[in-house]
Amino acid sequence: MKDKPICSHCGALIENDNYKYVNGEIVCIDCVSGYTVTCEHCGAIIWDSDNYGDENITLCQSCYDSHYTHCYDCDAVISNDNAYEYDGEDYCYSCYEDKVNNQSIREYSYKPEPIFYGEGNRFFGIELEIDDGGRDDYNADDILDIANNGGDYIYIKSDGSLDDGMEIVSHPMSLDFHKNYCWEDIFAKAISLGYRSHQTSTCGYHIHVNRNSLGKTPEEQDEVISKILYFIECH
Secondary structure (H helix, E strand, O other): OOOOOEOOOOOOEOOOOOEEEEOOEEEEHHHHHHHEEEOOOOOOEEEHHHOOOEOOEOOOHHHHHHHEEEOOOOOOEEEHHHOEEEOOEEEOHHHHHHHHHOOOEEOOOOOOOOOOEOOOOOOEEEEEEEEOOOOOHHHHHHHHHHHOOOOOOEEEEOOOOOOOOEEEEEOOEOHHHHHHOOHHHHHHHHHHOOOEOOOOOOOOEEEEEOHHHOOOOHHHHHHHHHHHHHHHHHO
16 A cells, blocks of 8 residues: 655655645645645745745745845835846845936936027036045936026936046037026035046036037938048048
């Protein structure tokens, strides 16, 4: 006569093959029902204590390690495909949106819908890198308070090429608007906070111009761009 299997959890004799394997061990149906759960990713039966998921999903350790992570803020379990990285940490979409929208210093990839200020058809966007004063939200707030008094003229981003600083980025402005804008006050505040730009070896200063202001057709625009490049190369 074939010996009846014994439940590795409660020690009971098992009748009529009413058991499952849990981590390679025989477990009776009653113990399976009372003390185990099923991984929703691979279907494996695991002990309650080995659940690496949360109240929304059940996961074995292997599936969690390979395909999931935790939100740094709310601790929710999220799949790697649905995780959003910010400052080296993983976030669910909701926490990521809160983090990004409440930060004075945006991620380097941040690119809002441009707002055009001034008259005419030629607009310039400024990117000014400042360094040595810290990647500091409080400092960014001080600069933004001056720069965005009465409007949404600039935003500030992080930049990995800087040692301890950030990048000031303007929305597109006409030349006259730039000339009458509060750049001198912004520079003075940045300097007072310990930032430097052209005195460093890390900073750059970039000016963007809208392509359609260089000519009516792509050919005309390319010709003007060629002349600009030639002038820069020669001088």
